[in-house]
Amino acid sequence: MTITITAFEKSPDGGKGLARDMRVRWALEEVNQPYQVRPVSFQAMKKPAHLGIQPFGQIPTYEEGDLVLFESGAIVLHIAGCHPGLLPKDVDARARAITWMFAALGTVEPPIFELATAKFLEVEKPWSKERLPLIQDRIRNRLKQLSAWLGGTDWLDGPFSAGDLMMVHVLQRLKPSGLLDEFRNLADYVARGEARPAYKRAFAAQLAANSPARNARA
Numbered sequence: 001m002t003i004t005i006t007a008f009e010k011s012p013d014g015g016k017g018l019a020r021d022m023r024v025r026w027a028l029e030e031v032n033q034p035y036q037v038r039p040v041s042f043q044a045m046k047k048p049a050h051l052g053i054q055p056f057g058q059i060p061t062y063e064e065g066d067l068v069l070f071e072s073g074a075i076v077l078h079i080a081g082c083h084p085g086l087l088p089k090d091v092d093a094r095a096r097a098i099t100w101m102f103a104a105l106g107t108v109e110p111p112i113f114e115l116a117t118a119k120f121l122e123v124e125k126p127w128s129k130e131r132l133p134l135i136q137d138r139i140r141n142r143l144k145q146l147s148a149w150l151g152g153t154d155w156l157d158g159p160f161s162a163g164d165l166m167m168v169h170v171l172q173r174l175k176p177s178g179l180l181d182e183f184r185n186l187a188d189y190v191a192r193g194e195a196r197p198a199y200k201r202a203f204a205a206q207l208a209a210n211s212p213a214r215n216a217r218a
Contacts, residue, residue, distance in 0.1 A: 001064050002034070002035070002036060002064075003033060003034070003035040003036070003063070004036050004037070004038055004062075004063045005021060005025070005035055005036075005037055005038070005060050005062050005063075005075075006021070006038050006039075006050075006059045006060050007021035007038075007039055007059055007206070007209065008039065008059055008210075009039040009040055009041040009042075009044075010041075010210060011210050014210055015206050015208070015209060015211070016207070017169075017172065017202075017203045017206060017207070019059070020059065020060055021037070021060035021072075021206065022169060022202060023072045023075075023076055023165065023166060023169050024062065024072060024075050024076060025037075025202035025206060026165055026169070026198060026202040027076045027079045027086060027162065027165060028079060028202075029197075029199070029201045029202045030085050030086055030165070031079060031080070031083035031085045031086060032083075032085075033083060037205075039209065045057045045058065054070040056070075058070070060072060061075075062075040062078070073101060073105045073166065076101070076162055076166060077098065077101060080162040086162040086165065087161060088158065093157065093158060096157045096163075097157060097162055097163040099163070100156050100157060100161070100164070100166070100167060101163045101166045103163070104163065104166035104167040104169075104170045105166060105170070107142065108146065108167065111139045112170060112171075112173050112174060113173070114135050115132075115136065115173075115174075115177065136177075136179065140179065143179065143180070143183050143186060146167075146183075146186060147183040147185055147186050150186065152185065154192060155189075155192075160196070165193070167189075168189065168193030169193075171190050172194075
């Protein structure tokens with residue numbers, strides 16, 4: 001059965017790899033599973049057809065036969081559980097990799113996403129300048145803790161796993177802020193993720209889907 005995922009028709013980042021469909025593309029590339037993409041406009045995301053498979057009007061979604069999933073973390077976990085390559089065979093190591101997936105989404109990502117919101121959606125608010133340093137300090141605290149755990153190792157817990165995939169993608173949002181560069185081992189960690197052939201294929205596909213030439217033909 002063909003796997004179909006949804007993605008922004010025109011991604012806000014112009015296809016630079018930050019939209020959450022990138023996580024799903026990357027996971028599918030890591031496990032060598034073909035897929036097709038159904039672009040969805042911002043208007044269509046709020047229509048009944050899309051809300052019927054994603055109740056919050058977001059992307060990505062995942063369809064395979066009768067199975068329909070939403071939430072990037074749940075989708076990546078499903079992919080990793082169905083195909084070898086993203087989760088260890090050892091039961092304990094597998095559980096730890098899944099723990100890191102949850103840590104990326106539940107502990108590290110929230111303040112990072114909050115920073116993006118503060119910079120782009122709340123910048124005109126009178127309290128914005130005072131709030132921004134507080135958010136940055138919360139991020140630094142998480143990065144300090146993560147950096148201490150990673151130390152000089154390549155990945156979070158043994159070989160590359162779905163936990164690393166999610167964590168790398170979460171940390172990528174920090175690159176423009178300069179905060180990631182304050183922690184050399186974390187910057188190198190992200191670079192190792194971006195150097196993986198599967199990541200490069202996924203990135204190229206997302207970038208091509210958002211190229212000016214493609215959008216001009218659409």
